Amino acid sequence: MRTVLELAWRLLRGGGRRGLLGSLLTLAAVAVSTGLLMFAVGANHAFGQRADADAWRHPHKAAAGKGTAIEALSTDYVRGKPITVVDLAALDGRAPVPPGMKRFPKPGETWVSPALGRMMADRPADRLAQRFPSGKAAGTLGREALIHPDELVAVIGRAPSDPAVTAQRNESEAVDATAAPERIDAYATGAVSSRAQVYQVLMIIASVLMVVPLLVFGGAAARLTVARRDQRLAALRLVGATPGQVVAITTAEAVLTAAAGALAGVALYAAAVPALTRITIAGGTWYAGDLWPGLAALAVPAAVPVLVGISAVAGLRRVVVSPLGVARRETPPHLKAVRLAAFVLLLVAFAAVSGSLGGMGKAGLVVLLAFLALAFLGINLVGPWAVALIGRIAVATARGPARLLAGRRLLDDPRSAWRTVAGVALTGFVAGFLALMNPSASALGDHPTDRLELLVPHDRSAAVSRQVQERVNGLPATVTVDRGRTDPPLPVPGRADGEEADDTVAVRVRGGADQVERARTALAGVVPGKVATTPADPDAVQAELLADLRTGALTVLAVSFLIAITSAGITGASAVLDRRQAYAMLRLAGTPLQVLDRARRQETVIPLAVMGGGSILTGLFFAAPFAAGFGVSGALTLLAFVVLGFAGILGAGALSRPLLRSVTADPAPRPD
Structure with a gap:
């Protein structure tokens, strides 16, 4: 074991400047993933702490x-x-x-x-x-x-x-x-109010929308610079290393890098906690201690390197089975259409059960969360197959060298091309799902804010109205009694069926909000156990929930964009490092740098346009049974996603352009 660790450490240190850059890209990807996982776990812990604080x-x-x-x-x-x-x-x-x-x-x-x-x-x-x-x-x-x-x-x-x-x-x-x-x-202390339960359920759904793409991104992080590593490990196999030794070396190398990235991610989240406490949800900000997830603060950075190591080992099948094929750069076999069949089967299954989820209680929530996770995994499963199909079409319709190069790259390595756009494509699912979760505050109605009401039994309404009139003397207020205003009558403990509905003693207050608050104070205790409220007061609480829904949706979308753009930037740079010899040889053969850059852009934009659109439609499909409204807010959310998604991908691609220029400036092969 000691020899394996020493060799893994030597490979990390001896990979040269570009090998070090590849390791730093993996470390950065793991750090971002860990930090955002800590955020998801910490937010769930914080809502649980709030529920406990409310229970008493x-x-x-x-x-x-x-x-x-x-x-x-x-x-x-x-x-x-x-x-x-x-x-x-x-x-x-x-x-x-x-x-x-x-x-x-x-x-x-x-x-x-x-x-x-x-x-x-x-x-x-x-x-x-x-x-x-x-x-x-x-x-x-x-x-x-x-x-x-x-x-x-x-x-x-x-x-x-x-x-x-x-x-x-x-x-x-x-x-x-x-x-x-x-x-x-x-x-x-064990009681949980329905309002707290609503927020906990929404946070669990938001966590799935964030965490599954994060796990996909973390798995992709383990496969960064995969071509360089495969060639190096294939060489070790060809000189006599056993499959077990190759697996051990890969695991050690991935875990060492991921452990450093996980610690950096924890530090990143710790630094962000003071800013996160200022986010207003459910009427207030947060205690910093609530956002720190207790033992999970140790569990997350411990689990992330393990997951990265498993993902790295999962990608070694070609090296272990056919090291000579890797060394000769043989094209892997085509992906099977069974991926598409599995995704279609998932859509059919969801359509069959979605109508009954609302009546299943907690079991329905579990089923919904499972389908959301499967939807992400389904998109990630069908993505490479769709990219390969797009590559065939691009090659068949190419009318210039850039499109031909882009199509051949998509067809030759669809998994790598998918990793570049997977983040934005999965974010498209989130944007489509959240676009239908934008209920309008206008649905609450326009209730008066200057009418204070007390609901009292019919036989006491006359006496209460007299007391109320005495309390508000000197204020610009008018007292009235509305008979049996509730329809049907509200159930009251001790009341027999058929008794008259409660009356409403109403106080219309003139002079603005300050006078209304004076009237509230004057009416305190006039009916034991009851407070005078306006019809608009409960609406304020509901409007707060709707605002929190929008805040949560924007937060999830912002986190998803962070994942997507970071993924695009890191995987784009990694792809340049993986293909540096091919780019250098094309440059020596006379291919202009602009053509190579244009081909690289098309290799990203073409599958993004197709898979991004498909992901949005999938998100809309999964949200349709629970749609709370699709108005201007939902349309703007989708439009913003489309614009920012393409702009982010193009920007991330532009960041690796200097690296492309660098690897084509010196085409001599490097022994790394």
């Missing part, structure tokens, strides 16, 4: 006779931003201390998050602070109580007889925003 607010009923405290949940709003209000009352001295607090809150105390504390200090008391007992904060909630640094949270201590922790609440008013009082003996 959702009461879980204690076993009979074991309740030590009462917990209830409601949601208030200030300028369209939600304020999570947790009411707590201790039943005895064993009441559990809430996360992020040093002790259980006393009756009349209000503990607030740092962001809410700053907002209370900055605003007049009659617009916010007076909604809470004593009108000031008794303490500040710690990190363990908060989902994100910008969250607005208030924990209010109550007496066990306080109506705020005894009155029933209509939980159907807003999902996850309201919870009726429950006797608890511990906080529901």
